[in-house]
Amino acid sequence: MVMAMTPEQRKSNVRLGLILASVACVVLAGFVAKIMILAS
Numbered sequence: 001m002v003m004a005m006t007p008e009q010r011k012s013n014v015r016l017g018l019i020l021a022s023v024a025c026v027v028l029a030g031f032v033a034k035i036m037i038l039a040s
Helices: 007-039
Strands: none
Touching: none
8 A cells, every 4th residue: 555655754754764773773783892892
């Protein structure tokens, strides 16, 4: 089902995507840092 998106919806979707991506990066960075600390 394809719905036409208004500019407002698209803007909020982009903002939500950026927030999710930044959260994922922070979690990944913390995970990698923990591994490096434990491995050293």
